[in-house]
Amino acid sequence: MPEKETEMNAVKKYPVITISREYGALGRTLAAELSERLGIPYYDKDFVKKAADESGYAEEEVKTEGEELKPSSRMLNSILNSAVSYSSSHDAIFKAQKKVVLELAKDPCIIVGRCADHILREAGADVFCIYLYAAVKDRIGRAEELGENGSANIQKYIEKRDLLRRTYYKQYTGCEMGNANNYNICLDTGRISIATCADIIVEILGRDQ
Numbered sequence: 584m585p586e587k588e589t590e591m592n593a594v595k596k597y598p599v600i601t602i603s604r605e606y607g608a609l610g611r612t613l614a615a616e617l618s619e620r621l622g623i624p625y626y627d628k629d630f631v632k633k634a635a636d637e638s639g640y641a642e643e644e645v646k647t648e649g650e651e652l653k654p655s656s657r658m659l660n661s662i663l664n665s666a667v668s669y670s671s672s673h674d675a676i677f678k679a680q681k682k683v684v685l686e687l688a689k690d691p692c693i694i695v696g697r698c699a700d701h702i703l704r705e706a707g708a709d710v711f712c713i714y715l716y717a718a719v720k721d722r723i724g725r726a727e728e729l730g731e732n733g734s735a736n737i738q739k740y741i742e743k744r745d746l747l748r749r750t751y752y753k754q755y756t757g758c759e760m761g762n763a764n765n766y767n768i769c770l771d772t773g774r775i776s777i778a779t780c781a782d783i784i785v786e787i788l789g790r791d792q
Contacts (some may be wrong), residue, residue: 607722636681651747721773
């Protein structure tokens with residue numbers, strides 16, 4: 584068998600990997616590391632573009648509304664969703680994202696966030712679900728690098744972003760984000776380096792080959 588074909592067959596053995604994470608817990612960093620080590624693509628910014636194309640919403644809207652939901656908006660959605668004609672932008676974006684997740688999952692890849700873990704489990708896909716977390720103090724440095732807090736206190740901003748993600752996840756999956764029962768592995772990136780996290784995951788996936 585040609586070497587290239589052998590390599591392709593080896594790649595196809597990997598499941599789809601999903602990474603759920605707290606804000607600033609280095610989800611994108613781990614995705615990039617695993618992508619390089621396993622030779623499979625990861626989707627984050629590219630995912631936003633695909634979902635925007637699918638939904639008709641602007642990329643910025645998908646970026647801001649595709650993973651986060653205010654508790655007040657969740658309550659409004661719950662009340663109004665009983666009306667046949669009502670559909671929020673969050674609903675439309677989620678439907679588009681779900682379609683993109685299922686399309687991407689036809690081949691081994693890594694998907695960051697977007698409720699991909701729940702969507703793929705429901706679809707019966709071969710999926711390996713990761714959850715990354717860390718104490719707020721351990722995420723401050725990464726959050727400062729992202730520079731998305733503006734003039735807001737960085738610790739309060741991290742806590743706010745966590746709440747928005749948890750609310751969104753609960754709204755569209757009915758599950759609690761961070762519940763260990765919903766993941767294959769949970770890793771504290773405040774105590775475990777990304778390189779070591781990748782070592783652990785690659786070893787686990789290698790054993791499953």
